[in-house]
Amino acid sequence: MTTSWISSPVEIIQKDRFQGWCIPISSKNEIPLLISQLHEENPAIKKATHPAMFAWRTAITAPKPPHIANLDQGKNDNGEKGAGERLVSILNDFKLLNVLLLVVRWHNGPNLGSKRFRVISKCGTQALLRAGLVPSPHVIDKFSVFWLGWVQLGDLIRFPVWSNLESWNSVLSSDKESTDDTVVVVFSINDGRTEHVLSGSRQSVEESSNQVV
Incomplete structure (x- = not known):
């Protein structure tokens, strides 16, 4: 830095x-x-x-x-x-x-x-x-996956991603409702590093994540 x-x-x-x-x-x-x-x-x-x-x-x-x-x-x-x-x-x-x-x-x-x-x-x-101190936003299948935040290490987490949300804190405080068209991304958190597990519509991810969690 x-x-x-x-x-x-x-x-x-x-x-x-x-x-x-x-x-x-x-x-x-x-x-x-x-x-x-x-x-x-x-x-x-x-x-x-x-x-x-x-x-x-x-x-x-x-x-x-x-x-x-x-x-x-x-x-x-x-x-x-x-x-x-x-x-x-x-x-x-x-x-x-x-x-x-x-x-x-x-x-x-x-x-x-x-x-x-x-x-x-x-x-x-x-x-x-x-300043190069935080990772850049991921882009998955043409969807911009904006900041989703850290959780306790070792947890598997699911977050709905609403368009134009660029702050992880925004996700936590957003008052928007999730819909069937909401893009959902699952990240595995390990030693402070995020690893993309799966993504898709809310329904498809929920079905897949039931097998992962």
Whole structure:
């Protein structure tokens, strides 16, 4: 990962703008200076209503057990209650260490309700994707299989995939109903790596997965 800030594309939702940023760190003590530098280099961020919603995870890693020592993590909502929790959850879901993840929001439109958290999660994930810290979305049989999220290692999981959902957190918080035409993908999770097992319509996958589970 580069030692400079990496950003996501700007996401515009009803006149509100969001953008994710990430950078490697070794200690939480580095955070104030890094954020200050980000704001100085990007004057538009200083004018944002929420210029620094962020989360971090740091630790010392070693090849021998326990592998991770001095684990430290934290968050800052920056006036957007719940935002920091979403961001620290992303870092935990991907088991990322020594990373600072930040999202900026320029609030210029109507209240977005819970939708704002899906966008915050999306922008944070996209910044990590651009930094090469998370895997790219899979494409199976011309269907884009967007982020589906990590579960407890060793589980076999099934997720309905609705079009245009680009954040794993969106799947968990979506209020859309599944239909017989919903594309379903089954992933086997092993040692933090996803392996595609099968996919198809909801009915066909349910029939097949009954033999797999």
